[in-house]
Amino acid sequence: MSDGIGKRTELAKELIVREIWNRGAKQGDRLPSCGTLSKKLNLGRATVFRAVKKLQEEGILLARDRVGVFIADPKTPGRVSYQIGLLIGNMNSSPFNNLMSIYLQNHCNDKGCRCLMFHPAHVLHQTALEDSLSAHLGVRQQIERGELHGLLTQLSLSEENRDYLEKHRIPYCFAGGLSPNPAHLSVVISLPEVTRMGSRRLSLAGCRNPSMLAPEAEQFSEAAELFKKMTGGTCVPYQNLSDLGSLAQKILRLPPKKRPDGFLIPDDLVAQLFYSALIRQNGSGYLPHAVILAPAEQLLPFPGESEVIEFSVMELARRAVGLLLENIRNYSPERQEIILPLKVGKNVL
Amino acid sequence: MSDGIGKRTELAKELIVREIWNRGAKQGDRLPSCGTLSKKLNLGRATVFRAVKKLQEEGILLARDRVGVFIADPKTPGRVSYQIGLLIGNMNSSPFNNLMSIYLQNHCNDKGCRCLMFHPAHVLHQTALEDSLSAHLGVRQQIERGELHGLLTQLSLSEENRDYLEKHRIPYCFAGGLSPNPAHLSVVISLPEVTRMGSRRLSLAGCRNPSMLAPEAEQFSEAAELFKKMTGGTCVPYQNLSDLGSLAQKILRLPPKKRPDGFLIPDDLVAQLFYSALIRQNGSGYLPHAVILAPAEQLLPFPGESEVIEFSVMELARRAVGLLLENIRNYSPERQEIILPLKVGKNVL
Structure with a gap:
């Protein structure tokens, strides 16, 4: 098998995994037929067939003779449906910010996405959190290479940076903080x-x-x-x-x-x-x-x-990742804001 | 250019970037000649030449006629020298754990490594933190695919898991916590x-x-x-x-x-x-x-x-990442422990 064919098979594997994630498929669910996948993914049938075989070898899919191919392990760490950037807040500013960063990454992983943290070395000790995108050069580089499918941000972005993301049709979601936030997508507390x-x-x-x-x-x-x-x-x-x-x-x-x-x-x-x-x-x-x-x-x-x-930080992260993924799949330029529910409790600690 | 050649060029690019990181090269440093790199990386000279050209196009290297090739941007986000797993602690247990997770990722990025957080959904709400590696299936999968070069852990690993990592010659470093820890590498507080x-x-x-x-x-x-x-x-x-x-x-x-x-x-x-x-x-x-x-x-x-x-959490993370990278480059099965310095201060907050 030449490297060229190998590369197309790799792409097919990736797209099949993304398809599994997008459908929210569970262990035991049946995979669509190679013919259906071939049409849907716009790839040759032979390529799809080879990719499915490979995924069987890796234990992600499971073939049962005369019955079909099933999903053996929908949690496929290392395989990635989307690559999502995380622009984190000032690390030391609050325990809440840190907990949030970790939950956001956790939920990305749970949805089969790779989450890349853009490290805040440049914004650390800055009081102005504006223009944070240009301070995180990595974000721009990855976007221009087409390697970033969406962005989660714990920082408020300047108008210039919002325009930049919108021009590239990169959905981005502001997670956390008090309303309102002018981000494309946001999950906030009112x-x-x-x-x-x-x-x-x-x-x-x-x-x-x-x-x-x-x-x-x-x-x-x-x-x-x-x-x-x-x-x-x-x-x-x-x-x-x-x-x-x-x-x-x-x-x-x-x-x-x-x-x-x-x-x-x-x-x-x-x-x-x-x-x-x-x-x-x-x-x-x-x-x-x-x-x-x-x-x-x-x-x-x-x-x-x-x-x-x-x-709930867990709920905040869940909704932010959900909103972002929805917009990666079907990009809409309209602003969407989710207001997080609140409840009153006694501080028992 | 066929896909086959493209794939080898990609590999060469990756190895050159790793070489840049390993040498701790800075902006303006001269890249070794294609002949030297070809020998060192065990790749064809033409492949190395193509990879260097590509990296020039991407703005990572800069050629000056008759002088040589120089490093334009040693910070190459998205390019990765090593892939490092991070096994995080129980997310809610303490603000310190969360801060530590973020600093560890930050330092990995700073060293040109991609840091993959293995999400703790499986260990969350577990009191026994033993056997955490088998609970993080992703770690084993990545190791068996040869895609993980090292592991940072905020959890204590069981003897079984330590043996497993040592058998695969995967260096792993326990970061944080009170001494002693039986990990291969550890940075601890005495x-x-x-x-x-x-x-x-x-x-x-x-x-x-x-x-x-x-x-x-x-x-x-x-x-x-x-x-x-x-x-x-x-x-x-x-x-x-x-x-x-x-x-x-x-x-x-x-x-x-x-x-x-x-x-x-x-x-x-x-x-x-x-x-x-x-x-x-x-x-x-x-x-x-x-x-x-x-x-x-x-x-x-x-x-x-x-x-x-x-x-200092920053220092703890810096030393843990440093110790791990050293062992990725030159694996030694010997245990190494770094005791973090302490100092007395008034709590002025």
């Missing part, structure tokens, strides 16, 4: 919904003078308005995580009656930092009720009395 | 060193009745002995993370004078859980001095007064 749920929980807990602890960013000004309308409370803004210590100090200097009697904090690490600072500066004398947005799979232990607005 | 450093810090902080909070495992019995010898204190064992709440309760029931006046805790998440439980049950009335082993890159905010024994 900030208004978090604000509404949080406001209600604080009211139910009897808080009369609650505050929302949120970053000083345009995205949050609307949420702050909503919070004020629902609870009568105000938004306490911070610029960096390092501000939280002095913010705690400032609040502790207020007369006890003027201090907020509850906090809505849409970031679990911020909640940890802020309450730890309160305790280090003042013991447990002032630990108001907290409502915290946090990933269900990795609840950080919390020293104060708290409720959690939970979302 | 538990005796942590115990010595922690005991000294507790003494310097004036603790007279300190305790060590550690899992009930054989690995820790020697450390407990050492801790007792150095401080006169005892080891408080726990079996699961869910024990920590009742452990806090038990200690709070002791008369204040009988309670430990300091803790050595070789796990940052355990420290968080334990101190959060103390605060929730008793406010800030009893928050003894804590010495905590924690990753420098991701210090969790801590409510009590604490010192940190720091290690």
Whole structure:
């Protein structure tokens, strides 16, 4: 067998595996006939036949005489249906980001895709996460070689980068973070919904003078308005995580009656930092009720009395990978946004 | 050009890229002549010539007339020197594990290797992490196809699995965790060193009745002995993370004078859980001095007064990938262990 034929057989094997994945086939499912596959994959019948034989030798397919060819092992690690890039966030910024990266890769693997992490060396320690695509040269190189079928991103992309991806008809999905995100595809948490749920929980807990602890960013000004309308409370803004210590100090200097009697904090690490600072500066004398947005799979232990607005990172990753694969198969330029469901739970850790 | 020739050229390209990585070549370095490469790579001179031309077209090499061929871009994403598997730990178990997974992948990429994460769906929610290799079928499949050059593992491997890897002469490196680990290659944190450093810090902080909070495992019995010898204190064992709440309760029931006046805790998440439980049950009335082993890159905010024994996850990953690559290039069956340096810092978060 010459190398030339070998190469076409390899391609046929790859396309058959992709077909198996695309159909969501399970162990024991019957493979379509070589004739059907040949038409569908636009490959010679002999090539398809050789590829099927090879996949039998590798234990991925199983032939039963006079019955047909069946799928022996739909999990075919190393065989790849699509190659998907993962643009990860700043590695150290939050345990949530890291957990998310791993779940996204896990779900890509589960769907038979190879996930290539584009390492964040270039964006590390950058505060501006814009233009992250050009900082990840690897992404552009792979796209221009036609070796990347889709992109998952934990970072917000600049308009220029979004245009670039759209020009190349590469579907990309923003995974995680608070809504809205202008990405082609996105799975997000609704900030208004978090604000509404949080406001209600604080009211139910009897808080009369609650505050929302949120970053000083345009995205949050609307949420702050909503919070004020629902609870009568105000938004306490911070610029960096390092501000939280002095913010705690400032609040502790207020007369006890003027201090907020509850906090809505849409970031679990911020909640940890802020309450730890309160305790280090003042013991447990002032630990108001907290409502915290946090990933269900990795609840950080919390020293104060708290409720959690939970979302599932596993579900987030599952939906993001699903949405992306759908668009790889049938590209549509329309924006699609999935709002992740939330639920209220007690932080029992 | 027939497919057959194309395939050999592809192989030559791959081997040249691997050669560039192996030599740690930088931008502007001169490529050895086609004759030298042909001998070294055991490939025809014409094939090497074609591969070099191709790599020039792709912008990886740069020819200067009458001078030679130079390396234009030693970072060649998508081109791969080695394919390395990553066997990750239980995803939810600790933020440290996740950070580690990401740094390991990052360093593999930095060294021009493709890192394939073997997803832990099979080991998730398993308490026994033994036999993890057979649970990750993908690893065996890739090894048997000759497509895996080395393995990074965050899990301890059973003797059977270690034998299997050694039989196939696949170098594997255990990254992270407390020493000793029986892996072929390992980068670990020395538990005796942590115990010595922690005991000294507790003494310097004036603790007279300190305790060590550690899992009930054989690995820790020697450390407990050492801790007792150095401080006169005892080891408080726990079996699961869910024990920590009742452990806090038990200690709070002791008369204040009988309670430990300091803790050595070789796990940052355990420290968080334990101190959060103390605060929730008793406010800030009893928050003894804590010495905590924690990753420098991701210090969790801590409510009590604490010192940190720091290690660098970045350094851990860098050394593990370095050790593995060295052994891929020159396989040696001898065990090699690197002890990661530690330093003492104040937890300033």
